Amino acid sequence: MNEKQAFEVIRHALKPRRYEHTKRVVEEATLLAERYGGDIEKIRLAAILHDYAKYRSSVEMRDKVLKDSTLPIALLDYGDELLHSFVGSVFVKQELNIDDEIVLSAIRYHTTGRASMTLEEKVVFLADYIEPGRTFPEAITTRELSKQDLDVACLESLKNTIGYLSNKSIGIYPDTFQAYNDFVIKLKKRGG
Numbered sequence: 001m002n003e004k005q006a007f008e009v010i011r012h013a014l015k016p017r018r019y020e021h022t023k024r025v026v027e028e029a030t031l032l033a034e035r036y037g038g039d040i041e042k043i044r045l046a047a048i049l050h051d052y053a054k055y056r057s058s059v060e061m062r063d064k065v066l067k068d069s070t071l072p073i074a075l076l077d078y079g080d081e082l083l084h085s086f087v088g089s090v091f092v093k094q095e096l097n098i099d100d101e102i103v104l105s106a107i108r109y110h111t112t113g114r115a116s117m118t119l120e121e122k123v124v125f126l127a128d129y130i131e132p133g134r135t136f137p138e139a140i141t142t143r144e145l146s147k148q149d150l151d152v153a154c155l156e157s158l159k160n161t162i163g164y165l166s167n168k169s170i171g172i173y174p175d176t177f178q179a180y181n182d183f184v185i186k187l188k189k190r191g192g
């Protein structure tokens, strides 16, 4: 599937506002890839498709988790908002015939992150958080950090997300904590 085809699929799968968000994520991911590296074609394809499942119903996504052995059942204990990233990667594979693991994992982990993220995962994860349509103060701070250091910026977004979710007493998926700890430990080792 080339980019033009992927954009066409996404234009139909998403509402206009979400489609505009997607285009900004692709632009932002391209800038990050130019700065930090990673496979730019795979990053762009993952960015185009990252919210593919955003408008699937909770019932459909929860059902997919129950039926697909590659999806952790624990996902069902967290907010349904979380499901679109994990389930989306499975739908992208099965419905759009995309088999590339770099692309699929960048979609899968774009919401939570995880320990030992690939460069492509980090770029899509961060681009989603800092695209210019995100105007809350934490996104702006993180956007500035993204010009200096990819890992520091990823950690900042994880800190903010964990703070935001815990303030609202929303469950935090373990991959989010594992990503946070992984960046803290790696940055500490790098600094010292």
Ligand code: DGI
Binding pocket: 051, 054, 078, 079, 081, 082, 085, 110, 111, 112, 128, 161, 165, 170, 171, 172, 173, 174, 176
């Ligand atoms: O899909 P987007 O809106 O572009 O952004 P996203 O994929 O980062 O999704 C954001 C939503 O996901 C938001 O409602 C908060 C939620 N979320 C992010 N991390 C976690 C989470 N929800 C739970 N329960 N646990 C998490 O760790």
Ligand code: FE
Binding pocket: 050, 051, 084, 085, 110, 111, 128
């Ligand atoms: Fe998303």
Ligand code: FE
Binding pocket: 021, 025, 050, 051, 128
């Ligand atoms: Fe998004």
